[in-house]
Amino acid sequence: MAYNTKEKTHSRVSAAHGPVVQASIVETEWMNDLLGGQVLPLQTDKQFTYDVAIVGLGYVGLPTALAVNASGHKVLGLDVSERRLAVIESLRADLLESDKARLRSALDDPNFVITSDLSLISQAAAVVVCVPTPVDSHLVPELSILRSACASVVENAVAGQLLVLTSTTYVGSTRDMLSGPLAERGLVAGEDIFVAFSPERINPGVETHTHEEVPRVVGGVTETCGRRAEDFLKTLTKEVHVVPTADAAEMTKLVENTFRAVNIALANEFADICRVLNIEVMDVVTAADTKPYGFMAFTPGPGVGGHCIPCDPHYLLWQLRKSRLASPVIESAMAGIAARPQQVIERSRRILSDRDHGLCSARVLIVGVAYKPDVEDLRESPALEIISALTVENADVAYMDHWCRTAPDGNGGVLTTLEDPVGWRPDLVIVHTRHDGVDLSWLKDVPVVLDTTYRLPSAANVFRL
Structure with a gap:
């Protein structure tokens, strides 16, 4: 059924009534362009709705x-x-301001349709899979969401389509979850249908890294698949880099985020070293970053959150364990990153102990709980582990974060952000995430501040992690 109200005129589709936008000559011409100027024999009479x-x-x-x-x-x-879908329709999705404007426009555009009806996959010339690929509590890849999404794509795929997987996962996943099962249906990649991998490159909360500006990497299951995917991606971004295989594209994403993980772990080590040597680590990092070659600045912090760095390297390590190949640098880096929130607890314990106060019954305020500045995303945020550990220590924990109005309390309940941090009278403030435009001048009036961001000005009551 078409979803139309005075407030929202975009299309919403139900399984019972099917799509509301019909195929057109323009769409057929675009499909021809997508397929390199020719329509495959199996698709000469196929017109895609989307x-x-x-x-x-x-x-x-x-x-x-x-x-x-x-x-x-x-x-x-x-x-x-x-x-x-309801969150999207009500404009409550966590997006950049530029994307919020796009969403408002899209919801009024009949050429933008959202639905839960996966059978409509067959109506699209190109299909892009963008689903989560987390790890479980044992750091083992959780592939159920991806497997389910790919199974739905395979079930509803038709000859002539381009299928592009973007979700970060293990090397070989495009073959295992798309081209292999498609072949079992009689759809051969590179002949009947086109299959490729192109890793997503989205930096949440950063306006400058737009889809149109960030180069995309793509690799096809076959050379022909790669060319088809390249043609499609060129309609979305200015630069497309083609690698020989889907496997190479999958590995590219793992290298990107593993590189970041290793360097963040190293930056954390440098921070510990500088603290012992009574040096401000950010003075050193900023100075080293003046070198125009051979150095890339990474900054220390309380741990790593979000969808990429805490998870993606474990997809690689998980796959390598099957081959009994050790990766000591990566393994050490990930262990160091995982241990970082506990270092926050131990540092807090020492700071309070030096003031004849234990963690038990201490009033501890966390400033910023989102995993990075200017997003409302709590996924894998080190703050959640820090809150949970403080709760175990019987500390009285609160937080303030205007982006995240509620957060788990570490004991099965929910905390609500404080509006008046000074009035709460904390014994210790842990600065975890610094959102833009947040006034932290009140920190000068609290007894002790633990700065895990390494960005606060030096003061008598400010300690670095």
Whole structure:
């Protein structure tokens, strides 16, 4: 059924009534362009209703769908969560301001359709899979969401389509979850259908790294698949770098985020070293960053959160363990990153102990709980582990973060952000995340501040992690 109200005139599709936007000559011409100027014999009479289907409308899929729609394509957004669709429709999705503007425009555009009906995948010329790939509590890849999404794509795929997987995962996943199962259905990659991997490159909370500006890497299951995917991506971004295989593209994403993880772990070590030697680590990092070659600045912190760095290297380590190949540098870096929140607890304990106060019954205030500045994303945030550990120590814990109005309390309940931190009278303030525009001048009036960001001005009551 078409979803139309006075407030929202975009299309919402139900399984019972099917799509509301019909195929057009323009779309057929775009499909011809996508296929390199020719329509495959199996597709001569096929007209697709949508140019692109985006499977998964989370932190990657929704901005991707909005960027594709802004480029002029007819977009079908798919997500199995009706709750997520409702969040999008009500303009409550966590997005950059530029993407919020795009969403407002898209919701009034009949060429932008969102639905939970995965059977409509067959109606799109290109299908892009953008679903989460987390790790579980044992740091083992949790592939159920990706497997389910890919299974739905395979089930509903038709000859002539381009299928692009973007979710970060292990090397070989595109073959295992898409091209292999498609072949079992009689759809051969590079002949009947086109399959490729192009890792997402989204930096949440950063306006400068837009879809249009950030180069994309892509590799096809076959050379022909790679060319088809390259043609498609060129309609979305200024630069596309093609690698020989989907495996190489999958490995590229793992290298990118493992590189960051190793260097963040090293920056944390430098911070510890500088504290012992009574040196401000950021003075050193800033100075080293003046070198125009051979150095890239990474900054220390309380740990690493978000969807990439805490998770992606474990996909590589998990795969390598099957081959009994040791990766000591990566393993050490990930162990160091995982231990960082506990270092915050131990540092807090020592600072309070030096003032004849224990963690038990101490009033500890966390400033900023989002995993990075200017987002409302709590996924894998070190703050959650810090709050949980403080709760175990029987500390009285509170937090303030205008981006995240509620957060887990570490004891099965929920905390609500403080509005008056000074009035709460904390014994210790842990600065975890510094959002832009937040006034922290009140910190001068609290007894002790533990700065895990290494960005606060030096003061008698300010200690570094």
